[in-house]
Amino acid sequence: MSEQLTWTISEQQQGERIDKFLTAQGEEWSRTQVQQWIKDGHVLINGRTIKSNYKVETGDTLELFVPEPEVLEVVPENIPIEIIYEDEDVAVVNKPRGMVVHPAPGHTTGTLVNALMYHCNDLSSINGVVRPGIVHRIDKDTSGLLMIAKNDRAHESLVNQLKAKTTERVYQAIVHGNIPHDHGTIDAPIGRDKVDRQSMTVTEENSRDAVTHFTVLERFGDFTFVECQLETGRTHQIRVHFKYIGFPLAGDPKYGPKKTLSIDGQALHAQKLGFEHPRTGEFMRFKVEMPEEMKKLIRQLQNNR
Template structure:
């Protein structure tokens, strides 16, 4: 096992915050996990996240050996909108993680794909077979899946060249007065909280177009079209212009509409078929909780 030694000089405050600042190569969630596992110690005694550091403390972190993820096919219900020998289109439910990770070793879309589909591309690493692009755990809607490597390369190139079509529907806080808008603001990891993304000067280019569909006084229903696919792009961009997504536990306000996370649905997906060159377009209806929330807002309005 690898050991890290961190000597406290003039730093003050909570241990978890100090370690995050001193060890930028590790995520804050990783440091929190080490603290929970008792892997962070002072004089052999495990420390808690809220320990107040003192000058001269020598903090020893015993980094556990990485646990290898074993991919298991799981009989999880899956809404397969379309499939052929090259591609599949899945309507992912809200609450499902796309691929396994240390925090979600199973129960993911990939586990379900392994059970329901015979073939998946191998271009990505071992835990992401077939996955060309992702949507967040609590975002519902359409994803394209590659069933062989040639299809994967074609679909990935379309995403890179911005020739694929991706439209979302979101419910946001606030009343957007204008009908359309474009947000062109670079996105990267937040300098304040490493678990979040943010609009930052040296971020990667990110462009989101939006159109107002309906207004409900304190909320607005919008359609969004992505030019780029940055992590949390819609959530970050809408917060940046002052209209955070309703229900968003990370980028939205605490007082919001009841739901299972952000009200964000990938409703339309279009691409050129890798083999036939046919233009394929798919649409998925809003989840029931999204529709019922809109109905209630219409009644109030």
């Protein structure tokens, strides 16, 4: 049975193409896939089928009937990826912006998993054939470091470290607004949004604890450059938390304003990663620079200040 999702279009969302709007609602949905759903009649506006170029209007009721997921066959692909570290137990990769972590309907190829299956001899099997080796994930448009398990023993160790909150995960982000204080902690539980089931929100209902620590690195008047350290790792945690305190991430298509900096997707980078090696017990730390797209934005903000 297909899943039915419903949205009511707000005044802020008015005028956006229906295919673009829907693509932003699903982290793993591609625009091509959404356009096919529209063509096949799975998308209704006020009970009527429409075309992909339809522009939504305030008060429109949008219904999406998500088809049953297709059976995925994950194949190795010779996609260049930056492997920062690798041994018989773990690998650390620097995921580029725009790359989906694992296959899903609409993204069956070109993912990090497809690349890992080509470049790594072994990957853990705990998460099955679609997500081999994947211990944690970052969003498609978030760049930066991910730890990969190459066997089940390593996978269990890394998962337990995440649960025990002993790993180090530090991000850099550009947010809207001028954060007045230099340091802060956002302690607010996150759960599924009752209205928009593809989004997360701060809520007391069916939520899990979520804690983000942050430090202001630089202020640019209308924007702030921050460093964030995760104590927990909930879906979209940094994006949801900064929206909650009134400083949404620049470029965020789901949680931020429409008028923002010229960046395709949220300005968020997983800069530092630390964990205890599953076999040796040594605590390992890794660090990678922001992608050039974010560096360029920082330079522009500095010049315009």
